[in-house]
Amino acid sequence: MTCAYVFSEDASLAAGLVTAATAVADRVHLVCPGTPPGTPPAGATSVVVLDGPPGTPPGSGVRPEAYAPALARLAGERNPDVVLIGATVSGREIAARVAAALGLALVSEATALRTLPDGGWSGERVTWAGAAVQTETWQGPAVVTMAPGHHVDPAPAPDRDADAVPVETVPAQTDTRVRVVSRAVREREAVDLADAARIVCVGMGAGTLADLGLATDLADALGAELACTRPVAEDREWLAAERYIGISGARVRPDLYIGLGVSGQVQHTAGIRDAKVVVGINTDPDAPLSGASDYAVVGDLREIVPLLTAEIRAARGSRTGPRS
Ligand SMILES: Cc1cc2nc3c(=O)[nH]c(=O)nc-3n(C[C@H](O)[C@H](O)[C@H](O)COP(=O)(O)OP(=O)(O)OC[C@H]3O[C@@H](n4cnc5c(N)ncnc54)[C@H](O)[C@@H]3O)c2cc1C
Numbered sequence: 001m002t003c004a005y006v007f008s009e010d011a012s013l014a015a016g017l018v019t020a021a022t023a024v025a026d027r028v029h030l031v032c033p034g035t036p037p038g039t040p041p042a043g044a045t046s047v048v049v050l051d052g053p054p055g056t057p058p059g060s061g062v063r064p065e066a067y068a069p070a071l072a073r074l075a076g077e078r079n080p081d082v083v084l085i086g087a088t089v090s091g092r093e094i095a096a097r098v099a100a101a102l103g104l105a106l107v108s109e110a111t112a113l114r115t116l117p118d119g120g121w122s123g124e125r126v127t128w129a130g131a132a133v134q135t136e137t138w139q140g141p142a143v144v145t146m147a148p149g150h151h152v153d154p155a156p157a158p159d160r161d162a163d164a165v166p167v168e169t170v171p172a173q174t175d176t177r178v179r180v181v182s183r184a185v186r187e188r189e190a191v192d193l194a195d196a197a198r199i200v201c202v203g204m205g206a207g208t209l210a211d212l213g214l215a216t217d218l219a220d221a222l223g224a225e226l227a228c229t230r231p232v233a234e235d236r237e238w239l240a241a242e243r244y245i246g247i248s249g250a251r252v253r254p255d256l257y258i259g260l261g262v263s264g265q266v267q268h269t270a271g272i273r274d275a276k277v278v279v280g281i282n283t284d285p286d287a288p289l290s291g292a293s294d295y296a297v298v299g300d301l302r303e304i305v306p307l308l309t310a311e312i313r314a315a316r317g318s319r320t321g322p323r324s
Contacts, residue, residue: 002115005048005078007031007071007094008086015041017084017146024115025081031074033067033172040165042156047167048074063180064090068097070172076102080141082121084113087145099143107136107144128266189240191225193250198224198257199275201245202232205261205282205301212238214305215260221312227252229268245271260301264289281305 004025008014014030015037021028022043030037030044040047050070067090075083075098085095087109099106110123111133122137123144193199200219206212219226226243233244245252246268253274260281262268269292272278280293281301290296297304 001026002082003027003029003078003080004082004084005029005031005071005075005080006044006084007033008088008091009033010086010088010091011037013086013088017086018043020113020146021082021084024113024121029078029080031071036167040167044165047165049167049169050074050172051169064093064097065177066172068094069101070170072098072101074170082113082141083143085143085145087147092145095143095145102141102143105138105140105142107138107142109147110136110144111147113144113146131266131270189242191240191242193225193227193243193245193252196225196227196252197255198222199227199245199252199254200224201227201229201257201259201262201272202239203229203259203262204231204236205263206232207261209238211261211302214302214309218258218260218305218309218312221309221316222256222258224254224256224258229262247271259289259293260305262289263287264292 002025004021004027006014006017006021006028008017014032018028018030018041027045028043029046029048030040031048031050033050036047036049050067071083071094083098085091085098092108095106098104107123109125111126112124114122116122116137120137120139121142122135124133124135127134200215200222202212202215206215216226218224226239227250228239228244230244230246230249233239233241242250244250247270248267249271251271251274255276256279257272257275257277258279258281262280262282263284264280264287269289277295278293279295279297280287280289281297281299281304282290283298283300284290285296285298290298
């Protein structure tokens, strides 16, 4: 009989993981940090609540150092075939700590999980910024993280008495070495790149704030959102983190994307796969973005962008006129 323990602090992710686990395990135990779900998800054999460490304020997040030892202890005592953990920021850290504590294999960011005829397991994960799918196989128990967005949608909520699923409470560990001394909500810029119809993206080839101004003018003339590559946001801090595109940033699908001084590394272009028309402006004809563009303009953005902006403004009659 195959047994899975599922853990995520995100209730809907946890429910999806329970559904995924029922395809490979006969018994699926849902482990929840803090509070049990109102209705246990379909397929859950039981619910185990890891009671928050004393003094944990409600909604204060899942601290890996508090929950990982408790989950490792539980898994160590009950020896499931797989511990399936939601690949959130906390979940990834908890998975690594549990795997290390129990000496188990760690399979990261699986998008599909299967049992094999020889008794082993296999999992798939997307790699090379979405360009390939890698299949990993293993024998014996393992800790597996599943990525948000790739987990199975939860099965419909069961029409049953919630009391029919046993719920037990297990204390989480108190770790006094780390104390949360303050919390602050991070200010986020209200920008929705995912739904932008036009995007002007600034890369490191824009070397000065005057170059950024040229890009802003072009975006303004086009009625486009201004975006950037990761180093422009994270290293130069010219634009907010919400504005960078790529594998670790926003995924966009505009009708028009114009990259200014963007080399087009795969970590960036993974975010523009669904763009309809891609224009690259770059001094280097061999830049990867030049090869991947519908229109590759080879030249200095300082010369080309003002010309382009002027042409667009002229074609539209006025900067503030109606846009289409
Ligand atoms: C794990 C990981 C995740 C990452 N995730 C992301 C991500 O989500 N998004 C992202 O963007 N990056 C990401 N990166 C970084 C990525 O690998 C690249 O380093 C980054 O995208 C390069 O940014 P860039 O094109 O602006 O700069 P560069 O690679 O330095 O390119 C600058 C380009 O500008 C051109 N240029 C220079 N001067 C001019 C000029 N005057 N006119 C026109 N062109 C000019 C150059 O020829 C060059 O092609 C990630 C990296 C790692 C390791």
